Every structure is written in structure tokens, then in C-alpha cells.
Amino acid sequence: MFLQGAQPMDAYGSLFSHGFGSWEGFAKTLGKATPLMLSGLAVTIGLRSGLFNIGVQGQLVSGALAAGWAGYAIQGLPIYIHLPIALLFGIFFGALVGWIAGALKAYRGIHEVITTIMINSIVLALVDYLAGHNFQEPGQTLARTSAVLPSATIPKIFGLPSGFFFAVLLAWAVWWVFQRTTSGFRLDTVGRNKNAAWYAGISVKRSVLIAMGVGGAIAGLGGAIETLGVIGRFEPTFNTGLGFDGITIALLGRANPLGVIPGAILIGGIRGASSSMQFDAGVAPEIVDLILALILFCVTAPFLSKWLRSTQVGAKVTSGWSN
Amino acid sequence: MSALLEIANVTKTFPGVVANENISITVAAGEIVALLGENGAGKSTLVKSVFGMVRPDSGEIRIKGEIITPGDTSGAIARGVGMVHQHFQLVPVMTVTENIILGSEPKRGIFINMKAARAEVLALSEKYGLEVDPDAFVEDLPVGTQQRIEILKALRKDVDLLILDEPTAVLTPQETDELLQVMRNLAASGVGVLFITHKLREVMAVADRVVVLRNGRVAGSTSPKETDEEGLAQLMVGRNVVLQVEKGDAKPAAATLVIRELHVNDDRKHLAVNGLNLEVRAGEIVGVAGVEGNGQRELVEAICGMRPRISGEILVAGEATPDMHPHKIHSMGVSHIPEDREKHGLVTTYSIEDNLVLNQFDRAPFAKGWIRNMAALEENATRLVKEFDIRTPSISTTAGALSGGNKQKVVVARELSQDTRVVVAAQPTRGVDVGSIEFIHNQLIAARDAGAAVLLVSAELDEILSLADRVAVMFGGKIVAILEAKEAERVLVGRLMAGLSA
Known part of the structure; x- marks a missing residue:
């Protein structure tokens, strides 16, 4: 930042006052953090099950569009029916997109990194097209859908977006599933040792389908909450990068579902304050990306080196039976 | 005789554990020294130090009087040290000749002179009496032959000291005997041999001297003339070990595990189990003896539902087990001690x-x-x-x-x-120290006495002969003979394992 000619302290001051200092700033941070937390959670479920789900972006955006469509196109329902339906649309389409990559992996053995990259490209292009054509707001030139009806808008609690609390609850639920349930143990075992999982009678195929499907569902829910609670309509440009920040957050949280909560708040705060940092201290948005990359690097480097060392020396460190 | 190799006061620690503590060993030219010890006793670390793969914390290693630079394998190679690793370092898709010349190929211009290479391999193989087909692909060869290639690779560089790291772990009794003979020939021609093992029989058969390591220290140095297997075992573990398993007579009841006309493919889609029939009764241990790669692994995996059957049926207590359903089969009372504990048996994290x-x-x-x-x-x-x-x-x-x-x-x-009705134990004591072997053997006998039908598959003939009530010899995907324990003699079983008739 200094090199760029901005005053770093001003920029940090701006970051904290806007991101965490005021109630509105805080609310904005939590609003930003919500889809990030869910996409981080989707990546985490993959990581724990031995999958690198980098298709979260596509899953999230399809959920966002599906929820946005349901939010304006289905009419005449009360909020307690309409809102859940719109959310379910998001969940379903997110899950579908994730499930396709899972099925390709389970039944055809194609690596999920390849399929999710491909599916990302397809889905993002398709969603752009739909938002600019079939589902475009009448009379609009921008690629965006009509505004979501009030009956499908997520209400705020004390000015804070309620989706946030739901996301925290979900992160805790995922943690609990991994910690305490047989389903979580199945996924975890597959993630750690596929051969041992097969030996133990756990279907690796089913686990891949579940992990990709559930991950996609959570990402789709993240997109739906963003559309219905924060933006108010589907507009492709508003969602860029959410899925990829999810990878950062999952790694920050060391693949622990609870770890995505602080990770998402931190990244959400920085992302939320990036425009005011630009305004107050003249920090270019690219610099914000740079800071995020540095955070990721610093956090994962010791983790990586430890892992490398443990795999190299681990075999030699084991000693005889007498101790 | 001057010492070919001198290891003086070598100490090496890894975080949290002392692998070698103040170890001194010498090997003279023409001498076979066995390095004996349990898993984790520090044998591999020590020979890696000699070869320059590991840098000791203190101490000196001299070859022909010259100190070798720690942590540099080229110094050891230049001074005539050859090493055959426990895990073969061969390229499976290349031929025998290509593997042997790899690293210093005879050249003509920028091309490899394959004719010269082939001639060199043949000459080498003749000189040391190690027969190989220079044009065969390594992946098609049995492990015993692969090891011969490894040894030839090491000998090609005019070796004075040959280090063998657990060379017999994967060999059949016959192949082991051949290898021991090769070692004797090498020693007779003046090569010093340092070999690692934890098999007492081999030590007694071939070594001039034995150095026993325990917990990273030299526990004793002796020779086969001065001691016997019991004495060596005692040195290894520091206490008395019952080598001969003590067990009562089996009281077999009804056949609990019944296998009929089983056909199973291996990973390369070749028929590995070819019409196998076998019955194991409750309260007995049936040992499957066989050279590795005769379908034992495929048999075990098919019984436990981890590998698809082509045809045939497997019954447990009269009930047919489903194909490819490890979970269901396990809940029918089939326990499985898998061959590879790190791969299948455990989630190490x-x-x-x-x-x-x-x-x-x-x-x-x-x-x-x-x-x-x-x-x-x-x-x-x-x-x-x-x-x-x-x-x-x-x-x-x-x-x-x-x-x-x-x-x-x-x-x-x-x-x-x-609660188990059938125990399938595949290589239950592979790479396990003597103390734990004894314990595991007793547990298997206890399972038998509690009424389980135990199927024991092991590459260790000694293990089969000492545990099994009946010995089933497997060859070419079939059971070629079933012998009562008392008629199963080492030589006879060995002949049957090699596909010869009794």
C-alpha cells in the first residue's frame, strides 16, 4: 500500500472503522461474510471427504439465479411459504451442479478438479446468458433479473442480516455431523484413506456423491441468501469471486467447519471495506486481493511445511514395540 | 584381513527418537555380516548412513580406510559400495537390460548402444551366476527375479561391499535359498556383504558374524557357531521368546467357511484364482502356503468382498455371502486382518x-x-x-x-x-517384531479355540507350519494339496509350492 502511494495506517483505520467499527459497517461485514461462510463450508466438506471442490463458484451462482427467479416469478404466496421455496430452489440447483461433478467422479473416475473447472465455465456462461435473455428484467439492458418480491426477501434482525446467524448455525451443524455421526465418520474416513474406507465397508462412490451434493447444496444456499437477503435480485457481477474466496476460507479454517466462521468474517470484513479503503486512503482493489493472498500464504505455509515434514520423517520416527 | 567397512561410534537421532546410538561395526572383505534386529531397531538407518543417504549426528564411517562424506551417496558408490533396497527401485515398463544400465548407459554418439548394453548384462549375469532374460520387461517378472536384477545393477559398478536391506522379505523359500547361495559366492570372490534381516534361519544359514541391534544400540555381536536361533531371538528382544508356538490339538467341528469353484481376476484382469475349492471348519486353522502371486491376495479379497468374483460361491455357516459387499460380509461374522495394514487396515490419522x-x-x-x-x-x-x-x-x-x-x-x-465365525488373516505378522509375533500367534490360536474357522495366508512358511492344523498349498490359483499338520514337511510343502508334484 505504501508503495502504491497510500497511507497504510489510514487504510487499516478505514478497514477497521468501516468493516467492524460501526453497526452498519458491521452489518455489512456480516452480510458479506454469510455467502463466504457457506461457500467456505462447501469447500470444507469436500476437503474432509478427500475432494477439492473448486466448483463452488458455479454451484453458488446457479443457486443464486434459481432463488432469484423463484423470488420474482412465483407470485401471490405468503412469506412463510414463498421464502422457503425460493431458498429450496437455490439449494436444489446448487446441489444439482455439485452432484454432476460428483457423479462424473464416482461413475467415470474423472478428477473433480477438472470437472468442476469445466462445469464452472459452463454454468457461469449459462447463467450470464439467462440473466441477459430469458430471465432478464423487462426493459433492462444490464444482465439482471427483476427484483425479488418482499414475500421472498430475508428479513433483517436488528439491522443485521439474519442469514448470517443461519450460516453460523449450519457451520456448527456440519461440525457436529463430522464429530458425532456415522455419516460424518464415513465421509471423514473416505477423505483420509479411501482403501481403508472400502475395507471398512464404506462406499466411496456414495461418499463422493454425498460430499459433492451436500457441498453444492450449501453453496447454492449461500447464493440464495446473497440474492434474497443482500442484493435483492440476481445480478451476475455481484457474485464474482465468492466461491474462490470460499477456498481461501476453508484453508484458513484448516478444513474445520467451525474454522470457516472467523475466516469468513475476516475475509468478509476486508472485502466489505475494500471500497471505503479505496475511497478514504486510495488503496486499489487489487491491493486488497494481494493482502488476501498474503494472508492465505502465511496461514497455509507453516501448515504445509509441517505436513511435508511429517510425511517425510514420520516413517522413520516410529520406534520399536518396547516404548 | 583389513576392514573393508568400519563404522565407528555412529549416532543418529530423529526428532523424538534415537535411531542409532554409538554403533561400531566392521565388515571385512569376503565376510558376510548379518545385521539383525526388530522393526525400529535402527538397522535401515544405519545402512543408509553407510550408503550416504542419511547424515549421522556423530561418528565416522570409513570404507577401505577412507572417511566418506556424510549425506552424499556418490562418495559411497565411487568407493565400491552397492545397495539393494528393501523396496525395489526398478522401472516396471522397461526391460531388464534397460534397468540395469540405467544411469550410466553405454553410448554410441548420442544414442544408447543397446547391443553393447545387452552383451554387458549377459556377461554380468554369467559372471555371478545370476540368470536373467535381458529382454524381458520387469513388470512381467516374479519378485525373485526382480531382486536378481537389483543385485546385478548393484554389482555392475565393481562392488566391494554389497548392502542388502531385508532382501528375503518377499522371496519364496526356494528363492531365499538361491539368494543365500549367491551371497556365499560373492563372499568367496572377495566381496563383503552386509545384510539386514529379522529372520533367524537365514542368519544361521549364511552369516559369518551377526550384529544384533536393539533400540538403536548394539545388543550383542556373535556368530552362528557360538549360538542358536533361541539365543539370537533373546538378544533381539532382550528376553526369552517362545519360538515354537504352543497350542493344543484342534477340535474341528462343522465346515464354517466353504469356497466352491471360485474364479477371481487380478488387477490386470488375468485369472488369478482359477476354480478354487476349500473348506475351513470351526475350531481349526487352515494355513494357505504358496509363493506370493499365486492368487492368495485375490482369494482373500474375494472372500472379504473387496474384489469381484467372476464365478463360484462362498458360504459362511451355510449362508452364501454377497459379492463385493465388505460391510455385509463383515456383519456375517467374517473378520479380516488385511495384508497391508497401512493401506487397508488403519486410517493412520x-x-x-x-x-x-x-x-x-x-x-x-x-x-x-x-x-x-x-x-x-x-x-x-x-x-x-x-x-x-x-x-x-x-x-x-x-x-x-x-x-x-x-x-x-x-x-x-x-x-x-x-463375535467372529471366520477369521481371514493375511500376512498377520509381516514386518512385525518377534515379541508382537508371539502375541498375535497366541491370539489366533485363542480365536480358533473359541470356535472360529481361521484361514491363515502367509508368505512365511515357518508361520504356516507352526500355526496351521491343516496346510493348503496354493499354486496357479488353485489348492493343489491339503496336508495334515504332521505330514506337512518343509521340503514337501516347498516342492508343492513350486508346482512340483509330491
């Missing part, structure tokens, strides 16, 4: 507690419906750690932190602690 229920995690009392019962898990682990003498600081220690013998005890504890 899981705690001992979780590993002890790895294939029962979703059953009562370890789960109530969808929710795991952590109290039952803890109770189970605490009890089994005590019962099966698993040496661990706590039940939440990860399995990967345990030694080989204790890892195997975790697997054995899990598989033998449940």
Missing part, C-alpha cells in the same frame, strides 16, 4: 479409539441410529488396549504414531474382539 471400530462404527453399541456413542467407543478402546497389550501413551494417539507391531495389534484387536 485417526485415533486408536476410532481405528478400533473402523468397520463397526455404525453398529450397536458404537452408534445409536445416526449418532455415534462416544462413551462406548472410549470404553471399547480402553479395554482393548489393555487386553491386546497395545503400547500407546493414550487411546487418542493417532495410529500412525505407533510402531509396526503395535499398529498390527490394533488391527488384530479390532478383528478378534468381536
